Amino acid sequence: MAKGNICKNKSIAKEVVDGKIIQDIPEAEHNGEMFPLFTVIPPIHCSVCGSKLRPNENYDRTIISSHSIKVCPTTYWICTNEMCKKHHTDKIIGVSGTANYSDEFIKKVNCIRYGSQSPSFMHQ
Numbered sequence: 711m712a713k714g715n716i717c718k719n720k721s722i723a724k725e726v727v728d729g730k731i732i733q734d735i736p737e738a739e740h741n742g743e744m745f746p747l748f749t750v751i752p753p754i755h756c757s758v759c760g761s762k763l764r765p766n767e768n769y770d771r772t773i774i775s776s777h778s779i780k781v782c783p784t785t786y787w788i789c790t791n792e793m794c795k796k797h798h799t800d801k802i803i804g805v806s807g808t809a810n811y812s813d814e815f816i817k818k819v820n821c822i823r824y825g826s827q828s829p830s831f832m833h834q
């Protein structure tokens with residue numbers, strides 16, 4: 711039996727195109743559908759009162775991931791209900807809330823071992 715890691719993680723699948731290694735951006739689930747990472751999803755209506763939203767301000771969010779550092783143009787929205795006026799932000803696929811890091815990046819860096827402990831395979 712061959713020993714070693716069998717990689718089944720599709721997120722690091724690579725393809726060679728014109729002699730260059732191309733990597734597809736992975737997808738993440740949102741409302742039961744799969745979207746490529748960094749897809750910007752605008753809010754549909756106010757999460758507080760259900761009224762329509764109108765764009766208030768545009769801004770660029772810079773998201774760090776293990777795939778790239780990506781600038782995502784997004785929109786600040788404001789509720790049209792004068793009594794509510796709640797602010798909303800676009801959702802970026804693969805990014806929790808207003809974080810500047812993608813979820814997979816946080817998962818990956820949380821698996822880094824710092825210090826002198828070596829992984830178990832080095833003792834074999």
Ligand SMILES: [Zn+2]
Nearest residue numbers: 756759789794
């Ligand atoms: Zn509202």
